[in-house]
Amino acid sequence: MSAMKLTASALAIVTLSAAAATARDQVQIAGSSTVLPYASIVAEAFGENFDFPTPVVESGGSSAGLKKFCDGVGENTIDIANASRKIRDKEIKACAEAGVTDIIEVRIGYDGIVFASQLDGPAFNAFTPSDIFNALAPKVMVDGALVDNPYTKWSQFNADLPDAEIMAFIPGTKHGTREVFEEKVVAAGCEATGAMEAMIAGGMSEDDAEDACLEVRSDGRAVDIDGDYTETLARIDATANGIGVFGLAFYENNTDKLKVATMSGVAPSTETIASGEYPVSRPLFFYVKKAHIGVIPGLKEYAEFFVSDDMAGPDGPLAAYGLVSDPELAATQAAVAAEETMQ
Amino acid sequence: MTDVADRPNGRRSLHDTDRHTRRRNAAERRFRLYGIAAIATGLIFLVVLLVSIVWNGIPAFTQTFVTLQVELPEEKLDKSGTRDIAVMKKVSTFGYAPLVDAAIAAALAEHGIDNPFDKAKKLRAIVSASAPAQIRNAVLANPELVGTTQEFRLLATSRVDGYLKGRVTRESIARDKNIDAEHLDIVDALRDAGVVQKTFNWSFIFGSDASESRPESAGIGVSMVGSFFMMLVVLALALPVGVAASIYLEEFSTQNRFTDLVEVNISNLAAVPSIVFGILGLAVFIQFAHLPQSAPIVGGLVLTLMTLPTIIISTRASLKSVPPSIREAALGIGASKMQTVMHHVLPLAMPGILTGTIIGLAQALGETAPLLLIGMVGFIASNPPETFVDGFMAPNSAMPAQIYEWAKRADPAYYERAWGGIIILLLFLLVMNIVAIVLRRRFERRW
Numbered sequence: 001m002s003a004m005k006l007t008a009s010a011l012a013i014v015t016l017s018a019a020a021a022t023a024r025d026q027v028q029i030a031g032s033s034t035v036l037p038y039a040s041i042v043a044e045a046f047g048e049n050f051d052f053p054t055p056v057v058e059s060g061g062s063s064a065g066l067k068k069f070c071d072g073v074g075e076n077t078i079d080i081a082n083a084s085r086k087i088r089d090k091e092i093k094a095c096a097e098a099g100v101t102d103i104i105e106v107r108i109g110y111d112g113i114v115f116a117s118q119l120d121g122p123a124f125n126a127f128t129p130s131d132i133f134n135a136l137a138p139k140v141m142v143d144g145a146l147v148d149n150p151y152t153k154w155s156q157f158n159a160d161l162p163d164a165e166i167m168a169f170i171p172g173t174k175h176g177t178r179e180v181f182e183e184k185v186v187a188a189g190c191e192a193t194g195a196m197e198a199m200i201a202g203g204m205s206e207d208d209a210e211d212a213c214l215e216v217r218s219d220g221r222a223v224d225i226d227g228d229y230t231e232t233l234a235r236i237d238a239t240a241n242g243i244g245v246f247g248l249a250f251y252e253n254n255t256d257k258l259k260v261a262t263m264s265g266v267a268p269s270t271e272t273i274a275s276g277e278y279p280v281s282r283p284l285f286f287y288v289k290k291a292h293i294g295v296i297p298g299l300k301e302y303a304e305f306f307v308s309d310d311m312a313g314p315d316g317p318l319a320a321y322g323l324v325s326d327p328e329l330a331a332t333q334a335a336v337a338a339e340e341t342m343q
Numbered sequence: 344m345t346d347v348a349d350r351p352n353g354r355r356s357l358h359d360t361d362r363h364t365r366r367r368n369a370a371e372r373r374f375r376l377y378g379i380a381a382i383a384t385g386l387i388f389l390v391v392l393l394v395s396i397v398w399n400g401i402p403a404f405t406q407t408f409v410t411l412q413v414e415l416p417e418e419k420l421d422k423s424g425t426r427d428i429a430v431m432k433k434v435s436t437f438g439y440a441p442l443v444d445a446a447i448a449a450a451l452a453e454h455g456i457d458n459p460f461d462k463a464k465k466l467r468a469i470v471s472a473s474a475p476a477q478i479r480n481a482v483l484a485n486p487e488l489v490g491t492t493q494e495f496r497l498l499a500t501s502r503v504d505g506y507l508k509g510r511v512t513r514e515s516i517a518r519d520k521n522i523d524a525e526h527l528d529i530v531d532a533l534r535d536a537g538v539v540q541k542t543f544n545w546s547f548i549f550g551s552d553a554s555e556s557r558p559e560s561a562g563i564g565v566s567m568v569g570s571f572f573m574m575l576v577v578l579a580l581a582l583p584v585g586v587a588a589s590i591y592l593e594e595f596s597t598q599n600r601f602t603d604l605v606e607v608n609i610s611n612l613a614a615v616p617s618i619v620f621g622i623l624g625l626a627v628f629i630q631f632a633h634l635p636q637s638a639p640i641v642g643g644l645v646l647t648l649m650t651l652p653t654i655i656i657s658t659r660a661s662l663k664s665v666p667p668s669i670r671e672a673a674l675g676i677g678a679s680k681m682q683t684v685m686h687h688v689l690p691l692a693m694p695g696i697l698t699g700t701i702i703g704l705a706q707a708l709g710e711t712a713p714l715l716l717i718g719m720v721g722f723i724a725s726n727p728p729e730t731f732v733d734g735f736m737a738p739n740s741a742m743p744a745q746i747y748e749w750a751k752r753a754d755p756a757y758y759e760r761a762w763g764g765i766i767i768l769l770l771f772l773l774v775m776n777i778v779a780i781v782l783r784r785r786f787e788r789r790w
Binding site for chain 2: 024026028030033036037039040041043045049051053054056057058060068071074075076077078228230250254255317320321
């Protein structure tokens with residue numbers, strides 16, 4: 001059984017040497033699957049232009065990424081967390097408890113959230129947040145009273161919308177996109193239709209009413225998609241009247257299958273989002289562990305390269321892929337160069 | 344003796360089938376038909392699956408290339424004129440991109456194709472974003488190229504590639520901001536001139552993963568290496584441990600409560616969903632043992648845990664199938680218990696053990712779920728490992744994880760690559776299973 005001995009000892013050597021010398025030489029990143037495309041474009045260009053190895057970028061979602069980020073400091077923890085939302089106070093606290101105290105927050109730009117339907121399906125050309133609320137909320141305002149949602153077709157509450165069955169595929173609660181969708185669309189619609197006022201008048205506290213506003217009807221007309229946009233696309237493909245929520249970049253890569261809906265009369269594009277005309281967008285971030293700068297080779301260079309004009313500027317490859325470039329990029333560049341941490 | 348007419352069922356001859364027999368025979372025929380129908384349904388599904396995989400995946404094995412004469416001017420690439428690599432490295436790929444635009448424009452002029460764009464940058468939609476890096480690497484590897492004009496075989500973008508493959512049409516790009524119909528006109532003309540060609544795509548099989556903006560340069564090679572190193576770990580750990588455990592349980596241990604408990608647990612482990620092993624791996628190997636994230640060694644260890652029960656169960660079954668007379672004969676002529684096992688039982692059980700191991704490995708090769716949790720899904724497989732130890736320790740992905748990742752990406756060209764990756768993975772599994780069958784056929788002994 002000498003072969004067995006040999007493999008056993010070889011393996012022992014490998015594990016030992018691993019434990020002794022895990023000097024990691026590439027940057028490790030995890031987090032939001034919305035930021036992943038941008039991070040991978042930057043990582044690839046970084047590997048090509050610098051003498052450092054290409055950073056690795058894991059997907060998994062903003063929350064999972066920030067959780068990994070807050071695991072602690074050290075070579076077997078990640079250096080950067082990508083997030084499609086701001087880090088929460090709870091997460092900052094969890095980080096601090098694990099010894100991750102100095103965090104650099106970097107805003108890389110904005111991401112548009114679009115509604116799109118099948119290419120051959122009905123055209124949604126006059127959306128407002130109120131329409132989405134009326135379509136998806138469990139209780140809506142009808143003739144000044146709050147009642148269980150009676151609507152089955154879009155045209156029932158807005159004559160400009162198509163006479164099509166309501167069927168919406170919205171991001172599941174584990175997605176960062178859901179939060180933006182709730183905040184910018186559903187909550188706005190709740191207020192605009194007066195449903196929130198009615199709830200408060202009905203004896204709810206303001207906080208409860210805000211929470212109640214974000215609920216989604218449970219009769220199968222609003223479907224949570226926990227997978228990725230590709231899953232939403234597949235569902236749209238199979239549902240003639242379906243409408244789904246996508247990131248702008250994903251829509252722009254699939255214009256041959258999807259028809260985009262305008263929001264308050266404005267079609268989404270990097271230009272209308274940058275100017276603020278298209279209302280549903282959100283900032284994208286990444287968070288850097290300051291303690292790892294100087295320990296992990298290339299970490300600061302990567303962060304600086306990410307926000308450089310060549311990459312994140314309006315003519316850079318990120319904007320070409322669908323990122324809405326941040327008008328205050330220069331301030332971000334300065335903050336990264338100075339390694340300014342969050343307070 | 345009763346009269347013929349007196350027979351209870353009124354039958355004339357034994358050769359006439361009566362009603363009961365006919366019904367019984369019909370039931371049997373129907374039963375066979377059900378069986379055939381079941382097999383046929385299975386076969387139809389298999390054929391549909393295979394056809395759709397091959398149909399969707401085959402395009403990934405060809406790739407469109409653009410052969411261009413690229414001018415490498417000194418004033419742009421090496422202002423100092425010293426050919427000092429350290430200085431020349433300061434010119435980034437962004438500095439090389441205009442050279443590609445110029446080269447396309449030159450090719451258009453050479454072949455008498457008119458250029459409908461006033462901005463040179465617009466032509467960039469034809470050639471992959473990986474082209475500047477390819478030229479830069481060539482120049483840095485051989486600084487003497489500066490000042491000359493060199494021929495480069497550059498990748499076309501995924502849209503152009505899709506156009507030549509029929510995936511992208513003029514209708515489908517009508518609202519696409521990445522490419523215009525004018526680009527396709529140029530591509531048509533360049534194809535006639537022989538500048539644009541579609542050839543077999545070796546870099547899909549041997550290359551590394553690419554970012555979202557350049558699916559044309561993505562390959563499965565590096566994640567294949569990742570899978571290979573994981574399988575090495577599984578083989579080196581699961582086989583000896585599994586065989587030793589089953590020999591002890593089968594040949595040496597007496598049956599008592601403890602061994603019963605072990606047996607029940609092994610059977611249970613075999614049924615545990617693989618994602619559970621991923622959670623275990625994250626907690627034990629990464630957070631407790633401080634092994635690096637995304638490393639094939641962690642993936643291999645997790646898959647070892649998953650494969651062990653399979654190997655133990657199949658090894659025990661093949662040990663059990665060695666008849667007791669062999670053991671008794673060996674013991675009878677004075678062999679020790681260990682000699683009996685090592686010299687007689689184990690060699691006879693080997694084919695069964697190997698078959699079980701290969702099937703266990705094949706199962707581990709196709710496993711994705713546990714890898715999600717130890718950080719092997721994402722943009723990971725970008726650098727081929729440089730040393731043998733790096734192969735275990737440096738971040739890498741695995742074939743199924745790479746396929747999963749490609750299937751999620753936005754560009755439809757990645758969807759095609761995911762199917763192509765499935766073909767390669769299936770080929771591996773097919774080869775492994777064939778080896779297992781051949782081993783069993785050739786060496787298995789029937790008693």
